[in-house]
Amino acid sequence: MRNIITTHLMHLRTEFMLKMINHSKKRISFQFLIMILVMITCPLAQAEENVIAGTQAANEDSNVLSRVKVDEAFVEWRSGPAEGFPVFHVSEKGEWLSLLIRKTDWMKVRDGKGREGWIRVSDLLKTYDSSGSLVSIVEPQFDDFSTRRWEAGLMHGEFDGAAVNAGYAGYWMTEHLSLELWGSQVLGDSSEILIANINLLHQPFPSWRFSPFFTIGAGQLFIDPKATLAEAENRSEDTIHAGFGARYYIDNRYFIRMEVKDYKVFTNRETNEEATEWKIGLSVFF
Amino acid sequence: MENWTQRILLKKCVALLLLSGLSTLANSQENLLVEPDVRPQIVDESVIDTENFEVGMFVGVMNIEDFESSTLVGARIAYHLSDSLFFEANFGMAEGGETSAEKLGGFDLLADSDYTYYNFGLGFNAPGQTFFLGEYTFNNNIYVVGGVGSTEFGGDSELTVNFGAGYQLLINDWMSLHVAGRQHLMRTDLTGEDKLVFNTELSTGLSFFF
Numbered sequence: 085m086r087n088i089i090t091t092h093l094m095h096l097r098t099e100f101m102l103k104m105i106n107h108s109k110k111r112i113s114f115q116f117l118i119m120i121l122v123m124i125t126c127p128l129a130q131a132e133e134n135v136i137a138g139t140q141a142a143n144e145d146s147n148v149l150s151r152v153k154v155d156e157a158f159v160e161w162r163s164g165p166a167e168g169f170p171v172f173h174v175s176e177k178g179e180w181l182s183l184l185i186r187k188t189d190w191m192k193v194r195d196g197k198g199r200e201g202w203i204r205v206s207d208l209l210k211t212y213d214s215s216g217s218l219v220s221i222v223e224p225q226f227d228d229f230s231t232r233r234w235e236a237g238l239m240h241g242e243f244d245g246a247a248v249n250a251g252y253a254g255y256w257m258t259e260h261l262s263l264e265l266w267g268s269q270v271l272g273d274s275s276e277i278l279i280a281n282i283n284l285l286h287q288p289f290p291s292w293r294f295s296p297f298f299t300i301g302a303g304q305l306f307i308d309p310k311a312t313l314a315e316a317e318n319r320s321e322d323t324i325h326a327g328f329g330a331r332y333y334i335d336n337r338y339f340i341r342m343e344v345k346d347y348k349v350f351t352n353r354e355t356n357e358e359a360t361e362w363k364i365g366l367s368v369f370f
Numbered sequence: 371m372e373n374w375t376q377r378i379l380l381k382k383c384v385a386l387l388l389l390s391g392l393s394t395l396a397n398s399q400e401n402l403l404v405e406p407d408v409r410p411q412i413v414d415e416s417v418i419d420t421e422n423f424e425v426g427m428f429v430g431v432m433n434i435e436d437f438e439s440s441t442l443v444g445a446r447i448a449y450h451l452s453d454s455l456f457f458e459a460n461f462g463m464a465e466g467g468e469t470s471a472e473k474l475g476g477f478d479l480l481a482d483s484d485y486t487y488y489n490f491g492l493g494f495n496a497p498g499q500t501f502f503l504g505e506y507t508f509n510n511n512i513y514v515v516g517g518v519g520s521t522e523f524g525g526d527s528e529l530t531v532n533f534g535a536g537y538q539l540l541i542n543d544w545m546s547l548h549v550a551g552r553q554h555l556m557r558t559d560l561t562g563e564d565k566l567v568f569n570t571e572l573s574t575g576l577s578f579f580f
Contacts, residue, residue, distance in 0.1 A: 168497035
């Protein structure tokens with residue numbers, strides 16, 4: 085529509101110039117009127133088109149699905165989210181796919197005919213979205229502090245010669261500093277010790293893949309002697325600890341963590357006790 | 371005179387109109403270049419649901435060495451690290467029965483017969499497909515798991531190592547059925563001597579992805 089108006093406008097202008105040479109006043113005033121009309125209606129027409137485009141965009145927004153166009157020669161579809169599931173379909177170059185759900189490195193997609201299957205996220209990176217730009221699935225990185233505030237993990241190791249199982253949850257207050265809550269169970273030959281700890285962890289190089297850290301904290305020990313032993317009372321002691329360790333990011337969602345902590349246990353006997361603990365485990369970001 | 375004035379005025383008007391006409395034309399051409407009729411929709415991954423967690427419950431039989439078998443109930447949480455590797459944690463509860471000596475002698479060896487355990491470890495999935503009645507096809511996983519944990523029985527907690535295998539039938543994208551077997555190894559001195567015991571668990575359960 086805009087093109088027609090523009091062409092019309094140009095015709096009018098040429099005509100108008102010719103008439104000017106002829107000094108035809110009547111014609112001039114008539115053309116003048118038409119020109120004003122065209123000028124008024126031109127922005128109006130534009131506004132109308134904008135409204136139509138806006139409605140179309142609104143309609144697309146209400147459709148939550150993201151769509152991509154395959155740019156590889158073909159993309160294999162599997163029946164499930166793993167390499168071991170059979171390939172049952174192939175999408176050709178130029179086909180549009182809707183993205184449904186994601187499991188690990190796999191994305192469930194639907195094509196125009198309503199078929200559903202799983203494709204690799206890495207195959208998706210070679211497709212185009214509707215703006216025509218290459219799709220980049222933005223995954224939070226291990227050093228992406230803004231998206232990774234919470235982490236939790238389970239670890240196993242040794243506490244003063246006895247086996248220990250531990251779990252923790254941590255919250256990153258800054259890029260370097262995290263606050264952690266721990267629960268540990270020490271399974272000794274003569275007693276079971278439960279430890280509740282709160283500690284601060286400092287990571288000097290948050291962007292390193294192999295990232296060392298230091299930690300200090302305090303907590304409480306609950307000692308429960310074995311039932312098969314002669315009668316002994318349960319007791320609890322205060323404790324403080326300091327330690328160091330390292331985190332190694334295998335993937336951007338999880339990492340191996342290992343650490344050594346030295347505990348000072350304040351007993352109500354004459355001497356305080358010390359214990360060394362080491363642990364290794366796996367942690368996950370949320 | 372009148373004619374002359376009109377001509378001057380008209381010339382000005384026409385020049386003005388031409389200018390504004392041209393500028394409108396330029397504007398509309400510019401708009402044509404930058405404004406497509408359909409607004410592009412950029413892929414935003416945050417709108418796509420990510421389902422790496424799996425939670426479930428199970429029931430089964432726990433065979434406790436020297437202390438009969440009993441019903442087991444438990445809960446499980448798993449986090450899928452990759453398409454074949456997962457990290458899982460389990461919690462289970464059962465109850466120890468009587469030893470043959472207790473039955474014959476008519477005494478109670480255990481002050482507390484509750485059997486509870488927890489464990490965590492890694493698992494490995496081998497995917498495949500299951501066919502029912504030649505009509506229905508389901509995805510499935512055969513998996514092996516192994517890990518460490520603790521078992522509390524007879525009032526004491528012991529370090530427990532476990533390993534096992536299972537079959538997971540993926541009913542749909544968010545629900546699956548498990549059948550699994552697991553061995554729990556631990557040292558205990560409940561029967562008077564310190565020995566290594568093997569407790570066997572057989573269970574079935576449902577799990578949900580989120």
